[in-house]
Amino acid sequence: MQAAGKEAAMNQFYEVPDSGGHFGEYGGRFVPETLMQPLEELAAAYEAAKQDESFKNELNHLLKHFVGRPTPLFYAGRLTEHLGGARIYLKREDLCHTGAHKINNALGQVLLARRMGKNRIIAETGAGQHGVATATVCALMNLQCLVYMGTEDMRRQALNVFRMKLLGAEVSGVNAGSKTLKDAINEALRDWVTNVGDTYYLLGSALGPHPYPAMVRDFQAVIGRETRDQIVAEAGRLPDLLVACVGGGSNAIGLFYEFLGDTEIRMVGVEAGGRGPALGDHAARFNGGRPGVLQGTRSYILQDAHGQVSTTHSVSAGLDYSAIGPEHARLHDIGRVEYTSATDDEALEAFQLLAKLEGIIPALESSHAIAEVVKQAPALDRDQIIVMNLSGRGDKDVNTVAEFLDRGE
Amino acid sequence: MRNIERTFLALREKGKKAFIPYITAGDPDLETTGRLILELEKNGADIIELGVPFSDPMADGPVIQRASERALANGVTLHDCLNLVKQVRRESKIPIVLFTYFNPLLSLGFDNIGPALKEAGIDGALITDLVPEEAGEIREQLASSGVDLIFLVAPTSSDARIKMIAEASTGFVYAVSRTGVTGVRQNLSEASSSLVERVRKFSDLPVAVGFGISTPEHVKEVWRHADAAVVGSRIVLEIEKHIGDRAVVEHVAALCSSLVLS
Numbered sequence: 001m002q003a004a005g006k007e008a009a010m011n012q013f014y015e016v017p018d019s020g021g022h023f024g025e026y027g028g029r030f031v032p033e034t035l036m037q038p039l040e041e042l043a044a045a046y047e048a049a050k051q052d053e054s055f056k057n058e059l060n061h062l063l064k065h066f067v068g069r070p071t072p073l074f075y076a077g078r079l080t081e082h083l084g085g086a087r088i089y090l091k092r093e094d095l096c097h098t099g100a101h102k103i104n105n106a107l108g109q110v111l112l113a114r115r116m117g118k119n120r121i122i123a124e125t126g127a128g129q130h131g132v133a134t135a136t137v138c139a140l141m142n143l144q145c146l147v148y149m150g151t152e153d154m155r156r157q158a159l160n161v162f163r164m165k166l167l168g169a170e171v172s173g174v175n176a177g178s179k180t181l182k183d184a185i186n187e188a189l190r191d192w193v194t195n196v197g198d199t200y201y202l203l204g205s206a207l208g209p210h211p212y213p214a215m216v217r218d219f220q221a222v223i224g225r226e227t228r229d230q231i232v233a234e235a236g237r238l239p240d241l242l243v244a245c246v247g248g249g250s251n252a253i254g255l256f257y258e259f260l261g262d263t264e265i266r267m268v269g270v271e272a273g274g275r276g277p278a279l280g281d282h283a284a285r286f287n288g289g290r291p292g293v294l295q296g297t298r299s300y301i302l303q304d305a306h307g308q309v310s311t312t313h314s315v316s317a318g319l320d321y322s323a324i325g326p327e328h329a330r331l332h333d334i335g336r337v338e339y340t341s342a343t344d345d346e347a348l349e350a351f352q353l354l355a356k357l358e359g360i361i362p363a364l365e366s367s368h369a370i371a372e373v374v375k376q377a378p379a380l381d382r383d384q385i386i387v388m389n390l391s392g393r394g395d396k397d398v399n400t401v402a403e404f405l406d407r408g409e
Numbered sequence: 410m411r412n413i414e415r416t417f418l419a420l421r422e423k424g425k426k427a428f429i430p431y432i433t434a435g436d437p438d439l440e441t442t443g444r445l446i447l448e449l450e451k452n453g454a455d456i457i458e459l460g461v462p463f464s465d466p467m468a469d470g471p472v473i474q475r476a477s478e479r480a481l482a483n484g485v486t487l488h489d490c491l492n493l494v495k496q497v498r499r500e501s502k503i504p505i506v507l508f509t510y511f512n513p514l515l516s517l518g519f520d521n522i523g524p525a526l527k528e529a530g531i532d533g534a535l536i537t538d539l540v541p542e543e544a545g546e547i548r549e550q551l552a553s554s555g556v557d558l559i560f561l562v563a564p565t566s567s568d569a570r571i572k573m574i575a576e577a578s579t580g581f582v583y584a585v586s587r588t589g590v591t592g593v594r595q596n597l598s599e600a601s602s603s604l605v606e607r608v609r610k611f612s613d614l615p616v617a618v619g620f621g622i623s624t625p626e627h628v629k630e631v632w633r634h635a636d637a638a639v640v641g642s643r644i645v646l647e648i649e650k651h652i653g654d655r656a657v658v659e660h661v662a663a664l665c666s667s668l669v670l671s
Contacts, residue, residue, distance in 0.1 A: 020542055030511055030538045032468045034563035034588050036570060176474065182465065189467045194589035196565060293511040293538065294465060306486040307516030309464040 021210020027326035029209040030293045034193050043211040045116050062107055067097045073230035078357040086380035088373060090390040091227050100392030101220060101251045102204060103133035108219035110137040113200035120144045123202040124188040126153055126181030127318035128160025129392055130204030135169035145169040148187045152179035153317045159396050178311035181321045185295050205248025206325035209296030213326050220254025227387055228258055235385055242267045244389040245368040247318045249325035251391035270372045272314035273341035283312040284341040285324040286332055299329040315344040316364035342371035348404055350374055363392030412504045412532045413557050413580040416455055417615045426632040428453050428669045429617060431641030433460035433476035435485030437652045439493050448662040450503045453669035461490050461509035468537045470592030472642040487513045491529035498530035506533040523554030533557035533580045541577035561585050562608055564600040575612035582608050586620045593642045594621035602634045628668050640668055
């Protein structure tokens with residue numbers, strides 16, 4: 001895209017979403033009527049909270065003292081040397097309390113729920129990181145917490161199931177469909193539509209009906225704001241390339257959002273390439289999906305010719321989802337962000353590489369972003385800068401990786 | 410005059426109310442669904458709600474979820490549902506309302522939705538996850554194809570929303586009797602009669618009440634204040650109970666006539 005075109009697109013971009021939650025032709029509210037009034041109330045409560053100094057002060061206080069923000073921006077010297085190209089910085093969201101960026105959003109929304117007088121919190125979770133973050137904040141705030149999780153995800157992320165229970169949350173297994181994130185979201189929506197009076201649905205990614213995609217983005221945008229200050233302080237200039245993995249897309253939009261207007265900065269979102277390009281074997285929505293409507297929003301969806309949503313596969317539960325957040329669909333179509341994918345094998349290799357070179361065990365989700373850095377860095381000059389969002393830590397994944405390595409031997 | 414409007418008018422002239430059973434197309438198989446439509450008509454159904462199976466039925470409870478899974482396991486598509494209605498049209502004029510999520514409809518290609526429904530002989534569409542705010546173009550398209558678009562009102566809907574929904578709907582307005590998903594319930598929600606009254610403030614369209622209506626007593630109660638009663642999960646449960654039974658259609662027909670006895 002020409003620079004002028006990009007700028008024009010960006011000007012449009014800062015207008016989004018509109019009052020109905022549309023990012024261009026994506027987003028919106030595609031829900032049963034029962035949820036419309038609650039969504040309007042939620043949007044209004046969020047708009048009011050955003051303007052309220054006491055809300056912002058409490059959020060910032062807890063982000064600092066409970067979550068541990070700001071998270072470091074770490075120069076990955078050995079990885080840089082190993083790849084022999086651009087300088088690589090890691091935004092250490094894995095060092096957030098509970099081990100992933102998810103708590104930035106969970107904290108913001110729980111404060112909002114409390115403000116709205118809702119004392120029953122429900123959430124869905126894929127990898128379990130959002131469930132753990134939600135359970136953690138609910139424990140802190142003394143709120144009842146119920147987390148829906150696909151039984152396949154419960155199996156492969158058993159550690160996180162145990163953590164949620166320790167934190168006082170109830171975990172409800174979902175046996176439908178592929179027994180993963182999509183099915184957990186369906187069940188959470190069914191709970192919400194039934195118990196809408198006293199229940200707050202704490203959606204964990206930049207997905208679902210308005211206002212969730214914009215609200216989750218806003219709560220995650222702290223990642224990019226900190227990164228700007230940190231990279232300028234450290235390197236004296238802005239980065240050339242941003243890289244993040246994309247499941248629903250909250251860690252990616254959290255890093256990218258701050259820089260969307262800096263049109264000279266390239267951005268790459270990395271989807272799960274799974275075990276191959278056939279429908280059902282991956283979760284690369286921009287490489288096999290097409291626009292449609294799922295779970296409250298219009299976006300790119302992996303689906304068959306008849307509009308039935310496809311199952312997905314990824315070694316990483318957090319990326320294993322058939323749709324993508326609507327703002328990413330917009331960023332894709334206007335060409336502001338490039339989207340690519342990393343396969344299971346590439347992610348597993350990257351996982352081990354970072355562990356050995358930097359002493360950091362990354363989440364399998366984040367390992368997809370590392371795999372992209374491995375591809376990009378050598379082609380860039382040594383004075384160029386990549387910032388990658390290391391969205392979570394990998395303790396939860398060691399069993400999965402061990403199984404894989406055993407199979408390989 | 411459109412088929413749905415004519416049906417309600419004819420019932421009104423006779424001082425009667427409408428009974429609307431719901432079945433999922435392709436549960437347990439398409440051939441049975443076709444026979445069910447014809448038998449339901451003979452046993453008291455005035456309009457048929459035909460469900461399109463969907464992989465992610467987020468507004469449905471376990472009974473209709475399972476029906477959807479059975480149909481999808483048979484490979485049933487929206488095209489199959491439309492072909493089925495085409496065949497039924499050789500023998501019956503009963504109004505058929507397609508009850509569907511938005512995504513399967515979109516797979517027809519946006520510009521083809523209205524014409525495809527019309528050509529199949531579908532009288533109306535009720536799109537579970539579509540509210541008037543998002544319906545602009547599809548409204549125009551279905552209107553110009555002569556297919557009614559029925560929206561839902563819910564107990565949580567404000568008066569402003571009810572007014573907007575009533576104005577956007579054609580054919581009838583569907584009042585959801587309670588917050589929640591579809592399913593069989595013991596008791597009828599008291600909220601439904603006041604919701605029907607609220608709709609009447611803004612619209613002369615017939616009002617149908619659904620979600621949780623499971624017994625002849627429920628149907629009778631709904632008929633006291635609304636123009637139509639929709640029974641879904643209870644009927645689907647009867648189908649499920651008799652899967653593999655050659656007399657499944659007879660069992661469901663008997664249930665239908667018992668529900669409208671009152």
